Amino acid sequence: MNLNTQAGIKAIQLEKLQAGIEELQSSNLFYKSRLHEVNSWNDFYDLPFLTKAELVEDQQRTQPFGTNLTYPLGDYVRLHQTSGSSGGRPLRWLDTGKSWLWWTGLWANHIYKGAGITSEDRIFFAFSFGPFVGFWSAYAGAERLGAMVIPGGSMGSEQRVLAIKELEPTVLCSTPTYALRLAEVGAQMGIDLSKSSIKKTLHAGEPGASIPSTKRAIETAFGASVYDHTGMTELGPTGFTCSAGDGVHFIESEFIFEVIPIGADPDPRSTQSEGTGELVVTNLGRFCSPLIRYRTGDLVELSRNPCSCGSLFVKAVGGIQGRVDDMFTVRGINLYPTQVEEVLMRYSEIVNFQIRHEKIRHMDEVSLLLETRDGTDKVVEKVVLDLRHSFGVRIDCKCVPSGTLPRNEMKAKRVVHVQS
Ligand SMILES: [Zn+2]
Structure with a gap:
């Protein structure tokens, strides 16, 4: 794999896409009528966009898991579902052992690595471990990294503050809002979390960790460096903060990222690989239930300017800037x-x-x-x-x-x- 040039990355993307499409073509009912053979980037740009509404409709029509399944149900080992926070019905999403390894590998090799988190770290997960994929994948990725994992499920905020004080984790994983909540509860208990063992905080679920003032508030509350991470239940973990700290790199060896203008009825043939608009993503390591040209509804500004960290992956400047619908x-x-x-x-x-x-x-x-x-x-x-x-x-x-x-x-x- 040559990830050292843009052309090398594009070649890897096309290779993975072709192999994946070949794999799903005969058995995946959802994609049967949507796909044609992809031999070139032009063929790819001819493929239609996919929306969340189509996925929801498919799952309503064919319950409980819909038809976007490449393998027999017995091959799948994990079920997660979206939070339904955007008002729609939650989507259910299945993973095989292989695609779950892909998830956890991305955490170990990109997201933790980007934040400089290693096997020496002790990571506290302030997360309920419910059906939402949230930090489940982060937890499994941390195990794979060889770090010590500390589950904070079914704990109230006060118990979590005490756990941080007593168990001395070096990393906190939570939503940005909840990190600030923990610091507030700590202050009410007379425990100053800025003097705690936490050196790094890693966030997902909301854009906060890439919003400068929110990031600063968390940095101050924990006396720690703050990192963002992006991902979606139905797509996988898409991005990580690097040492430059001014946005999120999207993992282009495992996904294809495109942007389309907001507001217009977008033409699948005229997407951009940089600029501002709605993010469209194709995942390349989860062909058990893949998404090809998925309209995420996320607003991003993609930049291909060189980054001080040396990564060639495209950067979402300021992370995900919001939901297009919001x-x-x-x-x-x-x-x-x-x-x-x-x-x-x-x-x-x-x-x-x-x-x-x-x-x-x-x-x-x-x-x-x-x-x-x-x-x-x-x-x-x-x-x-x-x-x-x-x-x-x-x-x-x-x-x-x-x-x-x-x-x-x-x-x-x-x-x-x-x-x-
Ligand atoms: Zn960078």
């Missing part, structure tokens, strides 16, 4: 929750927030609910000014009592669309 409009200005989060998390007084989006007489009205550390609204005026300065529009902010907004170890729900 965009909202305030007096003609289009905004994503991540942009709002970047402003709010500059304030150490703010511990949690929610964006309320309401349509009143066909007009978009947006307001922010803030939870503050001391329960007062002293910071509100400054925040409103700051938001106005950043986006050129006034966005009303209101403080709510501590504990009003939902907070758990899974993805934070940042935007609430209110019907009126």
Whole structure:
């Protein structure tokens, strides 16, 4: 494998794709009518896009697992499902022993490696180990790396803080929001996690670890270096933060990444390999239930500028910048929750927030609910000014009592669309 040139990477991608398509063509009912032979990149660009709605529909029609199965059911060893956080029905996704090894190999060889995490580390997983793949794959990848794994499932936040204090892990794996929650609970217990054994924190599930102000807040709370990771249940682990720390490299030896413009009805023949838009991904190591040209709904800016870490893999600058569907409009200005989060998390007084989006007489009205550390609204005026300065529009902010907004170890729900 020659991963030292762009041409080498492209050759590997095509080779893996061809082998995978050959493997699934005779047995995978889902792809039977969607695929044709792929002998060149032109053939690939002729293939249609795939959407999550199509997958959901397939699983509803053929329950419980749908038809995107290349092998007999007996060959599959793991079932996970999506959190359903985007409002849709959860998707169920199966892995074989071989594809699970692919997952864990990507964790060991790319994601942990990118963060400089080694077999000497002790990793604490603040995660419930439910049906969501979340950190299951991270856990199995850490075992493969030879690190010591510490499961923090079925523990409350206080127990987790105590576990960190007593077991002295060097790495924390959690969502970014939950890391901040743990630090807050620690402070309430009189335990300062910035003085704990944690040297690195590794995050997924939300864009936070690539949002500069959120990243800084976690760095300060734990006195640690903060790393992001991207992935999706139905796709696999797609990216990792390198030493440059300004985005996420996508693992191009195991996936094909493309971008399409937002808003238009995109033409499968005119995708880009860099630039800003919706991310489209093909996985190349999971042909038991593959996704070919899958529209992720994630907003990214892909850059092929050389990175100081030396990796040739494309970089999503600033990580995943949001969900395409989460965009909202305030007096003609289009905004994503991540942009709002970047402003709010500059304030150490703010511990949690929610964006309320309401349509009143066909007009978009947006307001922010803030939870503050001391329960007062002293910071509100400054925040409103700051938001106005950043986006050129006034966005009303209101403080709510501590504990009003939902907070758990899974993805934070940042935007609430209110019907009126
Ligand atoms: Zn890099």
